Amino acid sequence: MIEYTATCAIDEDDTVTAMRSENRVELEPSSRASVFLDPGPARTFARGILALADEIDGGEAEEARAIRVGDRVEIVRAERWSSAEEGRVGVVGTVDEDDDHLPYRVVDEHGVYIAWCAEVRRVDEPAEDAGPEPTPSPFARYVDEAKGLLEGTDHTATDVIILARELHESA
Template identity: 40%
Template sequence: MTDYVARCRAAARDTIRAMNGGETVALYPSEGCDSVYLPPTDARIFARGILALADEIDGGEAEETASDSRPKVGDRLRVTKDNPRFCPVVTGDVITVVGTDYDHDSADCVRFLHGDDAYRWIIPLTAVEKVADEPEAATPADTSASPESYRASLLAQARDMMRGRDYTAADLIDLAAYLAG
């Protein structure tokens, strides 16, 4: 059985031993030892030994998976089912994610605000889809609105999203800038 030992820089009698514990990597300090101080080089060698033991136990790390494609705060989603989990939304409504709940009991969910309600509604990912990059509010390019009114509409939208929370003007401006893309 392979094991790796690291000897303390401050007290040579203090060691820590790493061994294959069957389904785990077992770490055993020497008797009476509560800490081991390693110089960086020795720490790296010991860490590589621990990684080798872990690979020995489970066959190594899995291939790196694709990046997490689940929605994040600020993402816009289109509802694909009427009133999922009794939410006050119907198919076609567009919501903005204000929180994520990926450890939910039954399914991955996101949270959103609805209207003037400060309640953070929970909706499962199975009831939404990502919205293609399209502006939520009118932009100066597609209306006769001035740039100032466009910015004002973004600030109003940000204010509505923050309703019921403590926020600063900087928070509103940051959110409006995010909404502008």
């Protein structure tokens, strides 16, 4: 069973764990105390909860399936290591029809990888100020490698993330 645990920023003994319980996401605190999370761990934990919810009901909105390679898009929800890329505008480089959780590989205008995304929104006009070039995610190559290794299998976004983490730790 896959679980996501967040540790309190104030008291390391206080945690909250998210797990799948049949067709629901269960949140289990370690105590009756409140758990305070810094923004980074809070985003990571929230994305874990979203991954569990996506496993239960499929998650993707039907309108997102109309996105095609070459579409100019804004990143709405990216892989959890690329959350800093959310809001960034890029071009869809790949649509993985077999991946219901991270089907969109978004690149910049030069073809440089930005992120694998769960949700993107098509934009009609170029962004006025895309800002400075971001530093690529250090986990991007592991996610790409994990997706390649899992190609042709019945996998979820969680499977990709777990394998990418294992690849990163064994490097």
